Amino acid sequence: MSSDPVLHSRRSLTLRFDIPISHTREFWDGLKEGKFLVTRCKKCGNISFPPQSDCPRCMSNEHEWVELKREGKLLTYTLVQVTPASFVDNDPYIVAIAEFQGGIKILAWLEGAKLDKIGPGIQVRLETRVSKEGNPYYVFTLPQSL
Amino acid sequence: MSRNVAVVGIGHSRFGRRTDVNIAELAFESIKQALEDAGIDRKDVGFVTVGSAGGWYEEALPAVVINEYSGFKSVGTMRVEAACASGSAAVKVARDMIASGETDIALAVGVEKMSEVDTLTSVELIGRAGSYMWEFENYGMTFPAYYALYAVAHMNRFGTTTEDLARVAVKAHKYGAMNPLAQFQRDITVEKVLTSQVVAWPLKLYDSCPLTDGSAAVVLASEEVARKLTDTPIWIRGIGYSSDSANLSKRDDYIGLRASVEAAQRAYSSSKVGPEKIDVATCHDCFTIAEIMAYEDLGFCRKGEGATLIREGQTEIGGKIPVNLDGGLKAKGHPIGATGVSMIVEITKQLRNEAGRRQASIKNGFGLAHNVGGTGHYAYVTILSRDAT
Numbered sequence: 001m002s003s004d005p006v007l008h009s010r011r012s013l014t015l016r017f018d019i020p021i022s023h024t025r026e027f028w029d030g031l032k033e034g035k036f037l038v039t040r041c042k043k044c045g046n047i048s049f050p051p052q053s054d055c056p057r058c059m060s061n062e063h064e065w066v067e068l069k070r071e072g073k074l075l076t077y078t079l080v081q082v083t084p085a086s087f088v089d090n091d092p093y094i095v096a097i098a099e100f101q102g103g104i105k106i107l108a109w110l111e112g113a114k115l116d117k118i119g120p121g122i123q124v125r126l127e128t129r130v131s132k133e134g135n136p137y138y139v140f141t142l143p144q145s146l
Numbered sequence: 147m148s149r150n151v152a153v154v155g156i157g158h159s160r161f162g163r164r165t166d167v168n169i170a171e172l173a174f175e176s177i178k179q180a181l182e183d184a185g186i187d188r189k190d191v192g193f194v195t196v197g198s199a200g201g202w203y204e205e206a207l208p209a210v211v212i213n214e215y216s217g218f219k220s221v222g223t224m225r226v227e228a229a230c231a232s233g234s235a236a237v238k239v240a241r242d243m244i245a246s247g248e249t250d251i252a253l254a255v256g257v258e259k260m261s262e263v264d265t266l267t268s269v270e271l272i273g274r275a276g277s278y279m280w281e282f283e284n285y286g287m288t289f290p291a292y293y294a295l296y297a298v299a300h301m302n303r304f305g306t307t308t309e310d311l312a313r314v315a316v317k318a319h320k321y322g323a324m325n326p327l328a329q330f331q332r333d334i335t336v337e338k339v340l341t342s343q344v345v346a347w348p349l350k351l352y353d354s355c356p357l358t359d360g361s362a363a364v365v366l367a368s369e370e371v372a373r374k375l376t377d378t379p380i381w382i383r384g385i386g387y388s389s390d391s392a393n394l395s396k397r398d399d400y401i402g403l404r405a406s407v408e409a410a411q412r413a414y415s416s417s418k419v420g421p422e423k424i425d426v427a428t429c430h431d432c433f434t435i436a437e438i439m440a441y442e443d444l445g446f447c448r449k450g451e452g453a454t455l456i457r458e459g460q461t462e463i464g465g466k467i468p469v470n471l472d473g474g475l476k477a478k479g480h481p482i483g484a485t486g487v488s489m490i491v492e493i494t495k496q497l498r499n500e501a502g503r504r505q506a507s508i509k510n511g512f513g514l515a516h517n518v519g520g521t522g523h524y525a526y527v528t529i530l531s532r533d534a535t
Contacts, residue, residue, distance in 0.1 A: 049395070050277070050395075076298045078290075078297075079347040081343075081347065084270035085269065086270055095287060105397075
């Protein structure tokens with residue numbers, strides 16, 4: 001550590017955001033009910049994940065919510081050993097990207113897996129969760145055999 | 147673009163943990179050198195762009211704080227943000243201001259001060275650089291974790307090994323040891339990399355660039371002014387750019403950075419040169435896997451053959467294409483917003499034959515700077531040359 005003199009600022013700043021989700025409310029409510037919904041554009045049929053009310057392909061705002069099939073294929077993953085400040089209370093976690101029906105790709109934690117037992121190409125399942133604070137989220141799990 | 151633009155002055159601070167200076171003092175070190183190198187004063191500068199990602203130091207408006215400290219008055223200015231490519235973006239804006247005829251001389255400054263907050267807060271701030279809502283809020287992604295996703299896919303597809311990754315770090319430190327401005331100036335071994343702490347498997351501490359404080363600056367000028375100021379102008383022949391999705395889940399694949407490929411194609415096309423004519427390059431090696439992918443994405447080898455280049459020593463001095471002879475982000479350090487400008491400084495030094503012990507052999511007169519923002523979220527490729535056309 002350096003011994004240079006520093007002014008330790010008296011002012012600290014905590015940032016906590018209230019992120020609007022009115023356009024994706026169905027998604028978050030769906031998670032709480034155990035459903036995984038994505039948006040499908042009524043005009044061009046494009047399916048979006050993350051869900052979005054405005055179609056990134058044709059820019060139409062007419063969309064419907066459809067359920068995604070839960071079986072996917074693991075594409076890549078990592079074990080996050082050094083976690084960010086706001087995750088210091090978490091044990092190291094595996095983050096993975098998996099591909100689902102229609103080429104939809106999702107990033108999420110892979111629960112209950114060991115690094116030496118998994119590899120790209122294995123099957124994973126998308127599961128819904130609710131945090132102890134009441135926030136819905138989703139994870140990947142492995143088939144029983146792994 | 148109507149007018150040719152040259153680099154006529156360069157400045158570069160010592161990179162590292164700079165608790166001896168604040169953001170403005172740090173930027174000033176490079177600004178003063180760059181102006182002196184160009185032989186001009188502040189009143190000659192028509193516009194100042196400041197590349198800085200910010201958030202980890204106390205000032206919210208770095209451009210005006212830096213300009214005030216450096217004695218600029220009434221100058222046109224802006225902060226430019228393209229994550230880790232902010233420096234290249236700042237150079238591009240400055241170049242465009244001159245090429246368009248808006249001004250004759252512009253200064254591009256890159257600066258970052260990352261040591262004023264604790265390490266895990268920095269990890270947090272960089273981890274949020276992507277899609278906060280979908281990939282950070284619930285999943286705590288980190289910068290090494292993003293690149294680890296690419297490393298695993300690249301290793302799985304092409305047989306790239308952790309030893310190959312380690313060789314990139316060893317090369318970085320080899321040249322960093324020859325660069326008095328680098329954060330790390332000591333050699334390391336493959337063994338040392340492989341036994342270092344895992345930060346995001348399979349990436350380890352020594353696969354990763356450090357958190358760095360540092361600044362760099364370049365003075366750019368129109369052809370008419372450049373020829374009056376210096377006998378050795380280094381010309382910006384082309385700048386290519388592209389971007390990719392915020393969410394990593396929306397990428398086409400995880401074996402290369404599409405933004406880099408497209409930025410390189412645009413840079414080669416606008417400069418009318420190909421990768422085979424490049425004498426020396428800086429590649430964005432924030433993690434060792436990033437340098438291997440860069441070799442491929444920039445066309446220095448075919449897709450999947452990046453590891454072969456490092457194994458054969460083809461990216462060292464005397465090899466096919468020497469890369470990161472300044473130590474790269476890995477050993478020189480990676481002060482986010484300063485990195486892109488630092489790369490232009492390094493390529494300018496190389497093309498001027500001023501790099502001393504780590505000088506590449508310049509045959510065709512072309513150098514390339516490849517600067518990635520985030521995890522291929524942004525990419526800028528700048529091609530410089532000894533000749534204007």
